Amino acid sequence: MRARMAERRLSSDFYRRDAVTVARDLLGRVLARRLPDGRLLRAPIVEVEAYDGTRDRASHAFPGRTLRNAPMFAAGGIAYVYLIYGMHHCLNLVTGEADHPAAVLVRAAAWPEDPKAASGPGKLARAFAIDRALNGASLLGPDLWLEEGTPVPARAVARTRRIGVDYAGSWAARRLRFYVKGHPSVSGPRDLR
């Protein structure tokens, strides 16, 4: 008998598509992290949000390129990690071509044996021990990567406006958040449109 085939990693081609396409396609994919002490952490993604281009008022790229948001301007396939409210880290996966700032915020994953451990972007970063040391890190490297997992069928995907961006005017109403319907690890309100 043979061992279960190792999960294939998502390649750079996966990330070099527009942020909304990547966001939708990320549901069911497995986020994987190798800790410095050797431990392996893995959990399927169940909630994401797309941030695409400098016209998106909710995006960190809206003011144009700065020191902070520079990773968003790179070609897809690296992480963009920032500190929010002075205490929580958020993991983003940079997408698209170089010089087009775009990324997908990973908001929740189905943590094994504790559905709430990675429910919300700050909690997810904490669960995976992700901080700014991983800002700009390759998603094809030894520390952080994604595996094919099991894509989620269209009937199981919900699409709503994004969380926590009410300041973004008309962009706040855009339905750029995707999550797995009814999944216990999804964060935030369930009654959004």
Next chain:
DNA sequence: GGTGCGATTGCA
């Protein structure tokens, strides 16, 4: 050099 605030979370 000073000021304002946030792609959140947890507790009162």
Next chain:
DNA sequence: GCAATCGCACCA
């Protein structure tokens, strides 16, 4: 409903 807590963008 609101405090916690700090890097960084922006202005002087």
